[in-house]
Amino acid sequence: KMQVTYRNQEIRYSCQRRGSSAVLVYEFRPLNNIGEAKIGSLEFFLIERYRLFCFRRGRLLTGRVYHSPYLLREAIVTNFDKHLFSLNRLPAPAGLPNSVLYSPGVDVTVYPIESAH
Template sequence: MRQRWSRLLFLHWPIPAEELRPLIPRGLALDTYAGQAWVGLVPFVVTGARPVFLPSMPGVSSFVEVNVRTYVHHGGRDPGVWFFSLDASSRVAVYVGRALYHLPYRFAEMASDVQGPRVRFRSRRIAPGARPGTCAVEYEPRGAAAPARPGTLEHFLLERYILYAARAGRLYQGRVHHAPYPMQEAAMDGLAEDLIAVAGLARPPRDPLVHYASGVDVEVFALTTLD
């Protein structure tokens, strides 16, 4: 699958590893930075989503998304992302994400609006049978854009090129390719969300680390089954 990810806001909080471990499937281990585990909330916009052999489809290929995540590895290698939830404003994207990538997508009413230098994001999960969840945030990107330096916390949190999924007791791995994120700082206000709590985690009361990326072109490869 090819697509473009734009207006990515990365919000991260440190969280005790013992709170995360029970929520991670067997076969994966938490990936930590200097011994610290993290939970992330990432809203963004997807455009041009399509299979490699097909053109983009109006009304289908563009949508808004937000995910709740942490970071894991498999067998001491292949650092990647574990998703607790993914909400999307496209029913097609939800179906494809669940059917082809075994990811916990849910349908939501969502919008991402640009007003001058500010971005306003909002989401309300309305999938039948799913626990309700909302997210609303306003922010303003600031400063120059540059890739995160290897070895830094920013690189650990942002530069992930593997996703993991599980279904029916089996573990899967998918690879993602894109250029390094053009990372910027961002000033955030008005965050109101309960997606992290719905995922079964207590969000720390402190302010999150905030990073922004204007966008990258992405290719998501098919899943492979892990032993």
């Protein structure tokens, strides 16, 4: 379950996995507009994804995605819950994220999901 709230120029996401009592909270404040990610940049690699993957019933599935480029803003993280990493069996980072970007979003078309194999 996810919830987003907007208050005093700050955005707060709270997340709770099914079957867990833990609520993870992430808060940040969007700053300057930086426009679209430049092709070949780290931001483009991380953000402009046009294929999604999911694991369901022991199978890897994939689907093509279409959207216009995200308009990006710099952001400052004010609350960052590292527990998400251990839930996914990953080591928690020592500090805050190295890169923080925000986008108000875009409309997305997701095409039929199919087996990735």
